[in-house]
Amino acid sequence: MKVTIRDVAKEAGVAPSTVSRVLSNSERISEETKAKVREAIKKLNFKPNAIARSLANNKTQxxxxxxxxxxxxxxxxxxxxxxxxxxxxxxxxxxxxxxxxxxxxxxxxxxxxxxxxxxxxxxxxxxxxxxxxxxxxxxxxxxxxxxxxxxxxxxxxxxxxxxxDNIDATYRVTEELIKCGHRTIGFVGANTEWAVSKDRYEGYKRALQAYGIDLNERYIYHGKEFNELTGEEAAKRLVELDELTAIITTDDLIAVGIKHYFDEVGIDSKELIGFNNTAIGAYQNPPLSSVDINxxxxxxxxxxxxxxxxxxxxxxxxxxxxxxxxxxxxxx
Amino acid sequence: MKVTIRDVAKEAGVAPSTVSRVLSNSERISEETKAKVREAIKKLNFKPNAIARSLANNKTQxxxxxxxxxxxxxxxxxxxxxxxxxxxxxxxxxxxxxxxxxxxxxxxxxxxxxxxxxxxxxxxxxxxxxxxxxxxxxxxxxxxxxxxxxxxxxxxxxxxxxxxDNIDATYRVTEELIKCGHRTIGFVGANTEWAVSKDRYEGYKRALQAYGIDLNERYIYHGKEFNELTGEEAAKRLVELDELTAIITTDDLIAVGIKHYFDEVGIDSKELIGFNNTAIGAYQNPPLSSVDINxxxxxxxxxxxxxxxxxxxxxxxxxxxxxxxxxxxxxx
DNA sequence: CTGAAAGCGCTTACAG
DNA sequence: CTGAAAGCGCTTACAG
Missing domain, CATH: 3.40.50.2300 (Response regulator)
Known part of the structure; x- marks a missing residue:
């Protein structure tokens, strides 16, 4: 039923080992033989059995x-x-x-x-x-x-x-905001015990420093999880800081949490930046800026x-x- | 290096075939032998090679x-x-x-x-x-x-x-809305050449019929794709129909498109239903009702x-x- | 450049 | 209940 390397060998008038070598396109096989074998392969519609191959050469691919x-x-x-x-x-x-x-x-x-x-x-x-x-x-x-x-x-x-490079990512976002004229930029992230959180916070700090802007602890909120709740909690604190013109977050969900809270209290003057470029952020109204992590x-x-x-x-x-x-x- | 069924057999003092039968827990092997073999398996930390097994019994699992x-x-x-x-x-x-x-x-x-x-x-x-x-x-x-x-x-x-059962899905949504008092319910779907679209539209129609509500073509919009654009296009048409109290859609993205348009023109009085229960819908403000397809x-x-x-x-x-x-x- | 043979590590009729 | 043997379908030293 199933055609094997044996059948091909018989058809082409060579040994099974030769067929095997043709399959792996070995250099030690003459072109004529290869042609002959390939014809037989085509004629019989031979497909090598991957499992058998795996067993023989100890590679599963x-x-x-x-x-x-x-x-x-x-x-x-x-x-x-x-x-x-x-x-x-x-x-x-x-x-x-x-x-x-x-x-x-x-x-x-x-x-x-x-x-x-x-x-x-x-x-x-x-x-x-x-x-x-x-x-x-x-x-x-x-x-x-x-x-x-x-x-x-x-x-x-x-x-x-x-x-x-998460440090670089928030560094560049922060830098971009600074270049756009922002001087009072908030930061909202999740638990800094995670490397991702720590790094993203680090990038923010470094950019401020590089541009000679003092770090203001009141502009910073470290929540627990990468979720909406963290955003809402942060928003409740940050909402009083009128001078804040932009807020960088470490996840779209956090940004969405902030946004929803701000929507409710009628604030729409702050630049809000998400992270991870999810559909959730992209389909907010207006759509959220975000960082795509590729x-x-x-x-x-x-x-x-x-x-x-x-x-x-x-x-x-x-x-x-x-x-x-x-x-x-x-x-x- | 790698321990095989042979090694186990030797260790247990049986034949490889017996070890194999123990592995598949064959009923024809005595409990004592099984115990003996299992001990050897444990002792040598034997793990059957799945590839070899696949080749032998023609099953890849x-x-x-x-x-x-x-x-x-x-x-x-x-x-x-x-x-x-x-x-x-x-x-x-x-x-x-x-x-x-x-x-x-x-x-x-x-x-x-x-x-x-x-x-x-x-x-x-x-x-x-x-x-x-x-x-x-x-x-x-x-x-x-x-x-x-x-x-x-x-x-x-x-x-x-x-x-x-997509017919049933929209049937039930429509029914639910009717039971909540809605009588003028819109429907926005994608290309009806797709079975999904057709079925969801069908469910809507049947529910209306079951409750004796006439189908009004003006309340219905068939777009092209399951996306925001379809929603926006529909919204532009439906926006003038003040009597519409609810709109059923066949995708959250369509619903979001409608919502965003309505947001802009300041309409928030219509019940909007999405489909597929995506995060996009769930994180709208307010969150969108939707149908989870499990x-x-x-x-x-x-x-x-x-x-x-x-x-x-x-x-x-x-x-x-x-x-x-x-x-x-x-x-x- | 090609073939015969052994081997990869299992399973499974067959025999007892 | 258990074993010896053949087989699953390939690959690859080894020999020529």
Whole structure:
């Protein structure tokens, strides 16, 4: 029924090993033989069995990506699907396939990763959102299993990673606002125990400093989560500060929270900047300015790094910094 | 290095075939032998190689899901990621893995599906958004390759599918509005050549009829796409109809388009209903009522159908209708 | 440049 | 209840 390499060999009058070499386009096969074999392949409509190939050469040509199972997050944020898209687009160029799994928590993630690696279903793993003491990363390192992390891992050496430069991102946004004449710029972020929060705050501070503007603690609010509530809480404090002409936030949801509160009390004079460039922000009225983090590119480069390592072993580049883009939507 | 079934056999003092039978928990192996083998497995930390197993029994335990590569869509709509989540959650229960790929267009999708099936990388395929004359479906049918489609396929017989009941969805929304006292209800949808559009319009019509309300063509607008522009165009027409107390739309983006236009001209007296329950709608001010289509459940049942077929061959159930949920957010 | 043979790590009739 | 053997469909040293 199913046509195998044997059938092709018989048809072409060569040995199976020769057919195999033609498939991998070996240089040691003459052009005539190749032509003969290829004809037979076409005639019989032969398709190599990927599984058999995998078993023989110990390569699955597939990547595994672990997704956090945070409904709320994936609900409002296209980040994950864009990352997945980027990886897939890169991978398919190199004939790699991508498996995904949603992990309920970090423990579940580790369980999954063990499954995937133990059973040799994948050649490499992509991890998202590394924690400070990441168990999965520790495991993968110990096993010497190829992986790449999207987001800053703890120890940079010897691990492949790709991330945005979050310091630079808010630095540039702040700078842009300053250049537009703003001098009293607020900042609203989430928990600064997270690297992302810390970095975005850092960029804001550095820009103010660079332009000789004093940091005013009253203009700053550090909430807990990247959500609307944080925005609302901040808005209640900031609403009294009439001198504030612009507010930078670290997430569109935070900005939306502020905006909704301001809408209610009738304030529409402040420049509000979101982050992550989500549809939620883009479809506010008026649309929110935001910072695009290029999630698809993050995925693309993650694919590039891991496949690079799998194919070449020796790697020059061990990480990529993906640029962010300030999207101005509202001209006041 | 890598421990195989041979090593376990040696350790336990049995034949490799016996170890294999213990792995699959064969009934023909005595409990003592099982215990002995399991101990050896534990001692050596043996993990069966999934690829070898796949080759031997011709089952990959993996599903392939084809995603349309529509950036804009996945950007604003969590549909895809939710479907993927649902499939994955179901699949993992049965130790199935899921591969995904983004297809640029239908032609690309077919190419991918051929790759996956030709190379025997997957046991079954999940297709999203079937077209009327779907080439991929035709191919899969011809090949007799197991698949399931999310969304109504053309020929229902013998193909597995899962979908919402879109007629019922708008019927219930319309009914709800009528029960709240609305008598002049508008409807704004996209191109009625698509089944989804047609069905949602149908549900609206039927509800009106059921409650003895005449259909008024002036209250109805059929745009082109499921987007903001359609909403704006509709709003320009409907804005003059003061008697309209509510408007049902077939997408949150359409509703948002209407809302933004109404905001500008200062109308906030009409009940506006979105569809798909996206974050965009939820974070409008005030938040939009919408219809949740339960994308995760669509995925879950798709997984259930395809895995059911793969495991049992004979299938009682060939489709599932996933209920929708009317989410009321704004109480006027 | 090509072939025969062994091997990748499992499973599964077949035999007992 | 268990084992020896063949097989799944490829690849790749080894030999020539």
């Amino acid at each position: 597939t990547l595994g990506i672990m997704l956090p199972n945070e409904i709320e997050n994936s609900f409002s944020n296209p980040f994950f699907i864009q990352v997945m898209q980027g990886i897939s687009l890169y991978a398919s160029q190199y004939h790699y396939y991508v498996m995904y799994a949603f992990a309920k928590d970090k423990k579940d993630e580790l369980k999954y990763v063990k499954e995937l690696t133990d059973n040799r279903r994948v050649d490499g793993i992509v991890i998202l959102k590394a924690e400070v003491q990441d168990k999965t990363i520790a495991y993968l390192q110990e096993m010497k299993f190829p992986f790449v992390v999207i987001g800053h891992p703890e120890k940079l050496d010897e691990t492949l990673w790709v991330d945005n 999630a698809e590119k993050l995925g693309w480069y993650a694919g590039k790094l891991i496949i690079g390592q799998l194919e070449e072993k020796r790697q020059e580049q061990t990480h990529y910094i993906v640029e962010t883009e300030f999207i101005k939507r509202k001209s006041k | 993996t599903l392939g899901i084809m995603l349309p590569n529509e950036i804009e869509n996945s950007f604003s709509n969590p549909f895809f990621i939710q479907v993927m989540q649902g499939i994955s959650l179901y699949a993992s229960q049965y130790h199935y893995y899921v591969m995904y790929a983004f297809a640029k267009d239908k032609k690309d999708e077919l190419k991918y599906v051929k790759e996956l099936t030709d190379n025997r990388r997957v046991d079954g395929i999940v297709i999203l958004k079937a077209e009327v004359q779907d080439k991929t479906i035709a191919y899969l049918q011809e090949m007799k390759f197991p698949f399931v489609v999310i969304g109504h396929p053309e020929k229902l017989d013998e193909t597995l599918w899962v979908d919402n 994308a995760e459940k669509l995925g879950w049942y798709a997984g259930k159908l395809i895995i059911g077929q793969l495991e049992e061959k004979r299938q009682e159930q060939t489709h599932y209708i996933v209920e929708t949920e009317f989410i009321k957010r704004k109480s006027k």
